Amino acid sequence: MMIADSVRAIWCRELKCDDIAADDDFFTLGGQSVIMFKIQDAFLTELGVEVPMDQMFLNPTVASISAYIESLEAVAP
Template identity: 70%
Template sequence: MTDERTVMIAERVHAIWCRELQNDDVAYDDDFFALAGHSLIMAKIQRAFVLEIGVEVPVDQLYRNPTVASISAYIESLQTVAT
């Protein structure tokens, strides 16, 4: 069950990144900043996480976890603590 939830979170994060970066070719290990990500896009992603996943991710964590894989793992860790 945890693996299934982890995959679901990663897929949702990936979809948000693709939409906000306007790039359907984002790999799970691509760096946000290498994909021309900037603070405005980051703010949109942060808001989408609240609205679509139901989790607040501090800006510093977005900088520390600049890939879909790493930020998904961070979000998963938050949800594991919450349950």
């Protein structure tokens, strides 16, 4: 499964949406800090990556946060 598919599945679950496009904005979808924290936790437990809160704000779409996570994996030992 690609990172973007995993991110989309996490977002759909936490935002309670059936489908989220790659360029849908987290905040437009009703995202707020409590949901962001749950997504952050899911990234850590399910994907094994720690995504700082500032990166969640800087990358508010599935496409952008997936690219950020992929960049982390590229430098991971």
